[in-house]
Amino acid sequence: ASELPPLLQPMVDHYRTWIDEQEQRISNLRQERLDTAKSALAEAKSSADRIERGIKLLASDEVAFTAFQIANRTMAAAAKQRLKLDDPSWRPFQLAFILLNIEGMVNQHSAEREIVDLLFFPTGGGKTEAYLGLAAFTMVIRRLRNPGISYAGMSVLMRYTLRLLTLDQLGRAAGLICALELEREKNEALGAWPFEIGLWVGSGATPNKMGGSNYKGTG
Numbered sequence: 001a002s003e004l005p006p007l008l009q010p011m012v013d014h015y016r017t018w019i020d021e022q023e024q025r026i027s028n029l030r031q032e033r034l035d036t037a038k039s040a041l042a043e044a045k046s047s048a049d050r051i052e053r054g055i056k057l058l059a060s061d062e063v064a065f066t067a068f069q070i071a072n073r074t075m076a077a078a079a080k081q082r083l084k085l086d087d088p089s090w091r092p093f094q095l096a097f098i099l100l101n102i103e104g105m106v107n108q109h110s111a112e113r114e115i116v117d118l119l120f121f122p123t124g125g126g127k128t129e130a131y132l133g134l135a136a137f138t139m140v141i142r143r144l145r146n147p148g149i150s151y152a153g154m155s156v157l158m159r160y161t162l163r164l165l166t167l168d169q170l171g172r173a174a175g176l177i178c179a180l181e182l183e184r185e186k187n188e189a190l191g192a193w194p195f196e197i198g199l200w201v202g203s204g205a206t207p208n209k210m211g212g213s214n215y216k217g218t219g
Helices: 004-023 031-060 062-083 092-106 127-145 163-186
Strands: none
Touching: 004 031, 004 092, 031 062, 031 092, 062 092, 062 127, 062 163, 092 127, 127 163
């Protein structure tokens, strides 16, 4: 865990350098746009600080670090299976998004749990993998910190607003759950109960009734 900060800190340093460069470019903006730019850059600085805190937390918390390792392993396994990649890797924004949220996931009393982060990126850029990586970390650390039945219950809720995305996103999430389950079979610390996934949809996507033509159920 102590080797992690030197590997990840350069990402924070480069981000802060980019923020400084943007600050030098906004002086000629109209006041309205200048206020917006300053607000956005202030949020960027806060994000850089949160990413750095996530890195430091992983370096100091062995359980969180173990969860981070397992999450990375399972995401890599899922990517290898789905995309047939030999050596999958994170894109910078994906890893940054996970690190950004580490403290909020680990510390139940963190003020960051009041923050809702919007991951905005072009279609096909890798948003799904970013939030699935965080989901994997969340599910794993819950089991590592709560042995026995106390880890039971729903850990992650995903809501899809476009029907066309549902099956695609479900397939990717299911691939991660399968990878987590294979990991659990090798690691007793992940508990005796399997990782599971469910899907709830309305009548437009699934039959509302079961049975033959004379079935009298209400659906």
